[in-house]
Amino acid sequence: MAGWALDVMDVLGAPGAGLLVALENLFPPLPSEIFLPLAGFAAGLGRISLFSAIFFTTLGSVAGALALYWLGAALGRDRLRAIADRVPLLKVSDVDKTEAWFDRHGGKAVFFGRMVPVFRSLISIPAGVHRMPLARFTLLTTLGSLIWNTAFVLAGYLLGQQWHLVEDYAGILEKVVLGAVVLAVAWFVVQRVRGARRDRVSSSGRRDRPRTR
Template sequence: MGSLISEILTWLTNMGYAGIAIGLMIEIIPSEIVLAYGGYMVSEGTIGFIGAIIAGVIGGTIAQIFIYWIGRYGGRPFLDKYGKYLLIKKHHIDMSENWFQKYGAGVVFSARFIPVVRHAISIPAGIARMPFLKFVVLTVLAIIPWSILFVYLGIQLGSQWDDVENIAGTYTTPIMILAVVVIALYFVIKKRTAIFKR
């Protein structure tokens, strides 16, 4: 773990729950690392488990709402021009747009567990003017288990919390596979429903 990242984490977590929320809002450091460090703080008795989860969910949701609004009011032209400054890559936007167009609004939930499109999926949701409340609900429902997982891993790792990236795959790979299966099933059901309605 780089010294700069450690310094930022220390600065954030000195603020307790607010620091975790802010860390996920700005995401200078990957959310998994912030949450794992939060788990370490829980293991040290500095903060509580439920509070860490709530802070993670609030911060992660606000971050996605921000991206949603960019998509909704800035659109693709804005993102093509300024996306790089927001650390949003063009090919991630392309992929998430394709997924959203193909699978519909339900992908906002399941795509949260797939690294490449996890954050970018909020962009086409905004561009398509997906109902805001529906977007928030699906986002929160996806962020809750993600936050629980990484805070838990941070607790288990304790002072070795920075190893979370090395062991996370054991837990996240099955989740990603399940997410892809859910997306596929959603698409099949949606397609069959459309056929029966004809």
């Protein structure tokens, strides 16, 4: 992966680094934790400039985020509610609660979400679904991406041949985030299953209760 990414940067220069980051936004399994420090490493070797590495990787982040924003906008609230109504353990009210939360905290979610592994790409979809003003979304995405990308590009630039240390530490952070997500999903499922059982017991009790005149 690292060799291929460097080849892309050798052929396309700094715009190649931006292309890789844009693809990472659209396909999260591609690792920005490799592409960004590698762009800094390439800058340290003189293949591209440090400024262009930061500029084009941030441009790539914004481009990828905008594509996912429009995907969310195309999905829309009505389709999302219809999907939630068909998925076991989900309720339409969950969509309404999420929408209310996003109306209150959407700006912070987009800005800080750009600096959290896994959520870096996904946060753009609910922003599109809830039609956050495009100018605001673009500004917050640019600022969050600029901070994240600059940190990783500079780390690769300063570490040189040891750039892979960035990937190692970022991998730990990603595992922590994924673990938290798994625990949250498990808690949600357990709560919904327990609630469904209570509802069935309550409903059965009402049916079995003798009627009085």
